[in-house]
Amino acid sequence: MCVIEMSRSRVQSSSRTSLRAKAQGKGVRKSAKKGWRTAATSDRHELYELAVQTPLDEVKFMDKIFKSINNRLPATFREDFCGTHILSSAWVIRRPSNHAYGVDLDPSVLAWGAARRKQQLSPSARKRLHTVQGDVLAHKGGLVDVVAAFNFSYYIFKKRAQLLRYFKFARTRLQKDGVFFLDCYGGYESFSLQSEERNLDGFTYIWDTVKYNPISGEVLNHIHFQFPDGTQIRKAFTYDWRLWTIAELQELLADAGFKRSTVYWEGTDHATGGGNGIFRKATLGEACAGWIAYIAAEK
């Protein structure tokens, strides 16, 4: 059985992570100390990366799964909805034979990544990281070993026909033995209007679900950041999504032509009740308050 360990925190903080946050004492207001972050001195993209992204772990995860399927390591990677392309940066750092191609509609987030992430790479790694301002439904580029759509970005496709079109297109961008990776979230708390806080190093991350329509499945979430001096960045990011279920996703992946899709479900840390960061192949999940999972779909 493929066992992958990750210490991750996601856009959607599941009840597993919120239990941990509560244990750490959430929302505690402290008097500001010299050098601490404030709303005025913070950059929302940097906070987002710190709060919800674990790129090295995710690249390792994709390597392991790909190797377990194909008995070789992947080299080429397409990151759809790449944002600041931190995942693509981790991909090119991982091996000198690796190349990454990030696709995002928003020129400002690509520019932020170019200035902040790309500049930190070695000249060799920088040459192997390519980004394009484009639509994930239209930008072709070359065929790759791995396509990833992480942090639930594909939830912007709210209708079955739109998501099917995206899955079909992503499949066409893969080599014969290519693998498409997705993440997803759910659990009964994700259908309720609530705000969850997680204390991080020098700031608090707040995941705020402000609307859920049980008829259409549409969900509206905001990310806010709060600082020790009491200042906040409200609505740093807003997500107007459809909350897809894993069953729907697997059916759509099959309809799009993927020959197999496998779910990787997180285990439980029995001491804390939270997730243990270990993702295993699963066909039976746990009906818990909040969960995150990965899907690997084989072309």
Ligand SMILES: C[S@@+](CC[C@H](N)C(=O)[O-])C[C@H]1O[C@@H](n2cnc3c(N)ncnc32)[C@H](O)[C@@H]1O
């Ligand atoms: C939730 S952020 C994800 C950033 C990053 N992938 C991550 O894992 O955190 C969603 C990103 O998708 C981009 N986006 C939305 N629709 C898109 C589309 N049709 N084609 C390309 N990028 C798109 C947005 O500009 C935004 O940067």
